[in-house]
Amino acid sequence: MYNKTAILTLILVSVATVSTTSILVSYKAQAAVTSSSTTTGTATGTKPNAEIKVGGGNATYPFLGYNPQKVQAKTGDTIVWNAVSPIAEPHTVSFVLDNKTMTAPDVPFAASTSLPQLTAVPPGSNGQPTVMPSHQGNGVIIVGANARANLPTIIDKTGSPRMINATTPYHMDGTEKYVNSGILVEKPQEQFFPGSSNSFAITFEKAGTYDYTCIFHPWMTGQVVVK
Numbered sequence: 001m002y003n004k005t006a007i008l009t010l011i012l013v014s015v016a017t018v019s020t021t022s023i024l025v026s027y028k029a030q031a032a033v034t035s036s037s038t039t040t041g042t043a044t045g046t047k048p049n050a051e052i053k054v055g056g057g058n059a060t061y062p063f064l065g066y067n068p069q070k071v072q073a074k075t076g077d078t079i080v081w082n083a084v085s086p087i088a089e090p091h092t093v094s095f096v097l098d099n100k101t102m103t104a105p106d107v108p109f110a111a112s113t114s115l116p117q118l119t120a121v122p123p124g125s126n127g128q129p130t131v132m133p134s135h136q137g138n139g140v141i142i143v144g145a146n147a148r149a150n151l152p153t154i155i156d157k158t159g160s161p162r163m164i165n166a167t168t169p170y171h172m173d174g175t176e177k178y179v180n181s182g183i184l185v186e187k188p189q190e191q192f193f194p195g196s197s198n199s200f201a202i203t204f205e206k207a208g209t210y211d212y213t214c215i216f217h218p219w220m221t222g223q224v225v226v227k
Contacts, residue, residue, distance in 0.1 A: 047078070048078045048079060048080035048201060049073060049074075049077040049078055049079065050071050050073060050077070050079050050080075051079075051080050051081075051082060052066050052067065052068060052071060052079060052080070052081045052082070052222065053066070053067040053081075053082055053084045054066060054081050054082060054083045054084065054085070054091045054093065054184050054214075055083055055084055055085030055089055055091050055184075055186075056084045056085060057085070057086075058086055058087075059086060059087050062085060062087060062089055063085075064089075064091075064214075064217050064219070064220055065220055066081070066093075066220065066221075066222040069221070069222050069223065070222065070223045070224075070225070071223075071224055071225070072224075072225045072226075072227065073204055073224060073225070073226045073227075074226065074227060075204065075205065075206065075207055075226060075227070076203065076204070076205065077203070077204055077226070078169050078201055078202065078203040078204075079201065079202055079204070079224055080169075080199055080200070080201040081093045081181065081184065081199060081200045081201070082198065082199045083184040083185050083186045083197075083198045083199065084186060085185065085186055085189070086186065087189070088185060088189040088192045088193075089185070089189075090183045090184070090185055090193055090196070090216050091183070091184050091185070091214045091216060091217065091220065092149065092180060092181050092182065092183060092184060092214050092215045092216060093180070093181040093184065093200050093212055093214070093222075094149075094178075094179070094180045094181065094212055094213055094214065094215050095172075095176070095178065095179040095180070095210055095211070095212045096178055096212075096213065097174075097176055097177050097178065097179070098155075098177035098178065100177075101155050101177045101178035103146055103148055103149050103215065104146060104149060104215060105145065105146055105149045105150060105215060105216060106143050106144065106145055106146060107143070107144070107146045107149075108132075108141045108142070108143050108144075109141070109142050109143075109144050110134060110136070110139055110140075110141060111139055111140050111141070111142050112138070112139050113138060113139055113140055118131075118142075129142055129143070129144075130142065130143035147163075148161060148178075148180065149180065149182075149215045150182055150183050150193075150195065150196075151163055151182040151183075151195050152164045152165065152166040152170075152180060152181055152182040152197070152200070153178070153180045153182065154170070154176055154178060154179050154180070155176065155177040155178035156175070156176055156177065157175040157176065157177065159177065161178075166181065166182055166197040166199075166200055167197065168201075169201035169202060169203045170200075170201070170202050170203070171202075171203045171205055172202050172203065172204055172205060172206075172210075173205045173206050174204075174205070174206035174208050174210075179202070180215070181197070181200035182195065182196060182197060182200075183195070183196035183197070184196065184197060184198065184199070184200060185198060186198055202224075204224065204226045206226065207226045207227055208225075208226055209223065209224075209225050209226075210223065210224045210225075210226065211223050212224070
């Protein structure tokens with residue numbers, strides 16, 4: 001329908017109750033650009049004071065939750081979240097401290113119609129981007145993979161976003177608007193999600209109650225109470 005769109009390679013994420021599979025090409029490119037700060041692997045550094053399992057169960061009955069769902073900690077404690085799902089089921093640990101920063105794995109982007117047509121990768125594969133007319137003048141709307149949901153990201157108190165390193169604990173002072181682990185999957189599944197990790201750790205620097213959720217499964221919730 002549209003002959004001129006943005007030069008992007010996009011992947012649609014199919015979310016089902018039992019399995020969510022996402023092959024993200026534009027996300028892969030973003031992961032490569034930020035590889036110096038978002039290395040795939042396990043959170044290392046300070047020995048954690050508590051561990052929370054993310055996912056679990058089996059291929060027949062996956063566990064879409066955090067275990068334990070609620071933990072208590074002291075100021076300066078480090079909590080680590082480890083992905084334990086045996087299937088390629090992506091999860092995140094996402095602290096949305098400002099409701100305006102809530103997001104999704106795929107979001108709409110405005111694009112000029114003066115750019116070439118999108119092509120599926122590999123060519124000839126059964127894929128097509130979601131392209132819709134823009135209601136704000138010329139151009140189109142393209143639904144694409146959201147790096148701020150799929151990669152480790154924070155938005156600080158000033159509203160400035162930046163990618164962080166998932167392999168070292170993030171020191172959270174409670175002033176952030178958004179702290180996100182990026183995609184967490186068990187080690188064998190990382191090949192399906194470029195830029196993903198199998199663990200994420202936070203050192204809590206300020207007392208308070210910190211609620212978090214999974215961007216892929218909003219009914220998954222957890223809480224850290226720091227005293």
